[in-house]
Ligand SMILES: Cc1cc2ncn([C@H]3O[C@H](COP(=O)(O)O)[C@@H](O)[C@H]3O)c2cc1C
């Protein structure tokens with residue numbers, strides 16, 4: 001699938017960009033006093049207004065999509081939990097009992113759960129009702145990936161299918177939401193996200209691997225060893241040439257990571273605000289940016305995860321997240337928490353008086 005995404009500089013003229021800056025600077029406050037909220041309002045205006053300064057920013061309707069998938073590498077004991085927990089947590093999301101449910105409810109954010117390849121398909125008494133109302137979406141590629149420390153996580157065809165299916169499924173929601181956040185659930189997926197980050201950036205595993213859900217130091221050493229082993233395997237297979245992004249996804253990725261990347265690309269193409277959650281979502285965001293760099297302009301980074309490799313990922317994406325509150329959960333929790341900040345940025349941009357309107361003496 002090809003994505004036709006304009007950068008924000010392509011979408012807006014330099015004159016319009018100056019107009020947006022002047023509008024923000026003209027509000028009744030000292031210059032720059034709203035900090036990152038000003039950058040956020042600026043970005044949203046360029047995404048949404050597209051040359052029409054009178055058009056109000058619209059960020060009322062927001063959703064988080066949690067993409068779930070299992071990982072063969074989990075069998076190596078590199079997480080605190082076994083793979084079954086992925087499916088159990090999917091049921092927890094549907095029953096309303098997880099952290100992401102609480103944060104969505106607290107912040108008027110809709111939640112959708114996507115099965116991209118959980119080991120065993122969900123058994124739930126209300127499954128067909130959830131499928132019908134769209135709170136649960138089946139977009140399965142296979143029953144979990146292969147253990148990528150031993151062999152490719154998936155075929156190239158499956159990697160391509162991840163991008164296509166993610167892009168396809170999210171389109172059905174474009175008329176409902178202007179803000180779309182991305183979260184994930186998949187035991188073992190910090191391993192996949194770390195290996196993918198190493199492959200995409202050519203950085204050593206020591207810089208991308210962390211303690212995930214909170215593994216012991218012994219488990220960490222095993223995780224690092226397996227990820228290093230997988231990177232060597234890929235380098236050998238590609239004869240030390242850089243694999244392309246789809247090949248990286250096929251070698252060490254996950255079905256949920258690939259579908260998130262595809263959905264992010266489709267969202268950018270449709271001028272949606274893409275909210276990136278923590279470490280794993282950011283690895284998917286980097287993959288999306290390697291496929292089409294212009295999608296970076298549509299991304300808002302919700303929070304800085306405690307997961308060690310997130311620092312490198314954020315630097316690679318030149319991203320400064322909105323929140324830094326020591327979280328390391330995933331599920332889209334950071335994305336849901338950032339929605340009130342996004343709404344506040346749009347509100348000040350739309351409604352705050354200018355010095356001229358309020359007859360306040362302009363400060364310089
Ligand atoms: C009960 C539970 C709920 C979670 N919710 C998110 N994750 C997070 O932890 C997993 C990644 O960490 P690792 O690579 O160490 O397995 C992902 O499922 C992620 O969403 C959870 C993990 C657990 C155990």
Ligand SMILES: O=C(O)c1cccnc1
Pocket residue numbers: 190212213277278279280281305306307327328329330331
């Ligand atoms: O930041 C994340 O996305 C994260 C960190 C640890 C475990 N699961 C998710």
